[in-house]
Amino acid sequence: MSESSLAEMLRSRGLRLTAQRQLILEAVLELGHATPEQVHTAVRGIAAGVNITTIYRTLELLERLGLVTHTHLSHGSPTYHAAGADQHVHLVCRSCGEVDEIDPEMLGPLADQLANERGFVVDVGHVALFGLCRKCGEQQD
Known part of the structure; x- marks a missing residue:
């Protein structure tokens, strides 16, 4: 998003x-x-x-x-990322903490079943699946 479009969006809501x-x-x-906290560290390096x-x-x-969204990828603070058309499901390794992403279409059958059977609509932007990444899983074998 450009600085001018962000400024316009804020001004339209009475903000600057x-x-x-x-x-x-x-x-x-x-x-x-x-x-x-990570955003704070990055910003503090400049200001x-x-x-x-x-x-x-501000977050x-x-x-x-509608510029950012958050999800909970651990027991700590929420994790923020840019909002937009590229919604994704987060894969979080409980061992090393690596975060990967998959296309939300992979959850399509489950989301459809939840909608049909329970009337529940999944918010894919807030989904995080926890487990072991390939590397950590291989180390446990």
Whole structure:
């Protein structure tokens, strides 16, 4: 998203584009999957005065604007990533912590069954499956 379109989106909601908001969005886009603490570290390298509270509030705002989304990939803080058409399911290794992604179509049959039998619509953008990655699984054999 360009700086001008972000500014327009914020202005349309009575908000303004601050340097901090721009830096936080850029950090999320650059990091791919990042906790608020990781975003804070990245932003603090550029603007030392940005505190963690500002990071959390801005991430919440960016999520309300539909620019980022979050999922829970561990017991800690949520992980944020850019929102968009490239929804994906997260695969999280419980051993090494690696995060991989798969196409949500792989969950299609399960999502269809849940919708048909229970009327439940799966929000694929928030799905995380936990297990062992190939490397960690091979080490256990």
